[in-house]
Amino acid sequence: MRLLPAYVGGFLVIMDATIVAVALPSTGAALGIDAAALPWVVNSYTLPFAGFLLLGGRLADVLGPRAALLAGLLTFAAATTAGGLAGSAPMLFAARAAQGIGGAVLLPATLAVIATVHPAGPARTRALAAWSAVGAVGATAGTVLGGVLTEWAGWRWVLLVAVPPALAAAAMTVRTVPAHRPGASRPRLDLTGAALVTAGLTAVVLALTMSAVSTLMAGLLLLAGFVARQRRAPDPLLPPSTWRLPGVARGNVVMFTVGLAFFATPVLLALHLQRDSGWSALAAGLAFVPVALALVAGGRLAAWTTVRWGPRRAAATGLAVAAAGYVGLALDAGGYATSVGGPGVLVGLGIGAAFTPITVVATAAVPQAAAGLAGGVLTTTRQLSAAVGLAGLSAVVLAAGEQAAMVVACACCATAAVLAFLLPRTGSPPDQAGPSAPGTASPDS
Incomplete structure (x- = not known):
């Protein structure tokens, strides 16, 4: 019960990135949004979500996982209500942007809560297996629920359906999630x-969304400035020492590579x-029900394979199966x-079987005090891979068709399976010295 609010929050955030896709024609007709502006129903959510993820992860360490989870859930619920009741396109776009910011605080906090409740060991692996399965199902379930709700209830309920579970999860957070007890070295926020x-x-x-080269260069320059800022x-x-902790860099590389294929697929x-x-829209949504069930089954299987086989073999095997599917x-x-x-x-x-061992590797060596940061890094990696994958595979579809896009997706998944063999053999326990003391952590094996 202590982790249920985290699972619900993770599901809602991931689901909301895809649930509006099949409702776009109905939404555009109702609010008078032309075809050129219609993608911004999605983009106005994903842009602030991606941009604020790393900051959201650090807030979970500064404020504490429970406070960040609660703030994210309440912000998400309020913004979702505003979106569902929007009477114009600008109102909807603004509400979706607020949803994205709430989701960026919420999603890393879910991983931080897991790290707080289960500091290390098989219990954390099982919890991460559930979290990974829930997130993967959310990506597919958004398409399913979007089709059903659009057909039977109208486009507004595609948004409003998330409000009751978000509020229920917020109430459960207050009652069940452990309070944060910051230590003497409570981190400060680097605003610059x-x-x-x-x-x-x-x-x-x-x-990546608009194929704007000048904007991409500006973004890369800003990120270069961020890297320079972090060094001083x-x-x-x-x-910077975070990347030298066992498995962090390699786990994120594998997650990025598989994300190029998977997140665009639905x-x-x-x-x-x-x-x-x-x-x-209803039939297209229901077509993904077997996929969603398979994701749940894979997530449940991962709790066993990750413990028995180790993250390296478990991730590689799961990704090989996925490549066969592609x-x-x-x-x-x-x-x-x-x-x-x-x-x-x-x-x-x-x-479903691969996400858990990858998540275990990418977060296991990070101390509990920086669990929110680790969640922010991993979820940022997932979001960037989704953006790059959707842009790239959509371009392939336009140039060569759907089958060619699936060939590229298969190549990405197969590459991720090979890269998985570079992961540590086992998940390393957290080092309470923190990211600033990487010398105390063991090297990747």
């Missing part, structure tokens, strides 16, 4: 670094089923069962 990284990440994701700041937002397949196969999607042979359903189940099972 926060401004640089938030603006830089937002610009990079915006550039007395209390850096992201201490969106591309939903559009393919509606545009090319003539499916309704082969089926690329072949696009026969009807739904052989072209989407069956291959999609393999992708879901493999990804």
Whole structure:
């Protein structure tokens, strides 16, 4: 029960990035949004979400996981209500932006809460398995629920459906999540670094969304300034030594590589089923139910494989299974069962089984006092990979078709499987000395 608010929060944040996709035509018709501006229903959420993730993660360390989780849930619920009741396009875009900021505080806090309740060991692995499965299901369930709600209740309920569970999770947070007890070295917030990284990440994701080279260069320059700032700041937002902790850099590289393939897949397949196969929004949404169930099964399996096999073998095996699924999607042979359903189940099972060991590796060596930061780094990696993957695979679809995009996705997943063999053999326990003292941590094996 103590972790249920974290699971609910993670599910809602990930789901909301995809749930509006199938409702875009209805939303545009209701609010008078033309085709050129319609993607901003999605972009106005994902841009601030990506930009504020690292800052949100650090806030979980400064304020404490429970306070950050509660603030994120309440902000998310209020903004979602405003979006569902919006009477114009500007109101909807503003509400979606506020949702993204709330989600950027909320998602890293969910990982920090897990680290607080389960500092290390098999219990944390099981908790992370549940968290990974819930997040992966949220990405797919958004498409399913979006189709059902758009067809039966209207586009506003695509947003409003998240309000009751967010408020219920906030109430449970107060009652069940342990309070933060900051130590003597409670971190301070590097406001200059926060401004640089938030603006830089937002610009990079915006550039990838709009194919704007000048904006991309500006974003990269801001991120370079952030890196320089972290080297000399007395209390850096992201201490450079964090990357030298066992598994942090390698885990994030593997997560980024697999994210290039996976996070864009539900969106591309939903559009393919509606545009090319003539499916309704409801039918396209329901087509992902088997994938969602496979993600849950993979997540449950990961709790066992990660402990018994170690993160390296568990991640590589799951990613190999997912790559096999992408082969089926690329072949696009026969009807739904052989072209989407069956291959999609393999992708879901493999990804669900791989996310947990990758998350374990990327966060295990980070001390509890910096658990929010570790969550912010990992979720930023996931969001950037989603933006890059969607932009890249969409370009492939336009140039060469859906099958070619699935071939590229398969290559990304297979590459991630190979990279997984570079992960540490076991998840390292947290080093309470913190990221500023990497010399006390053991090297990657």
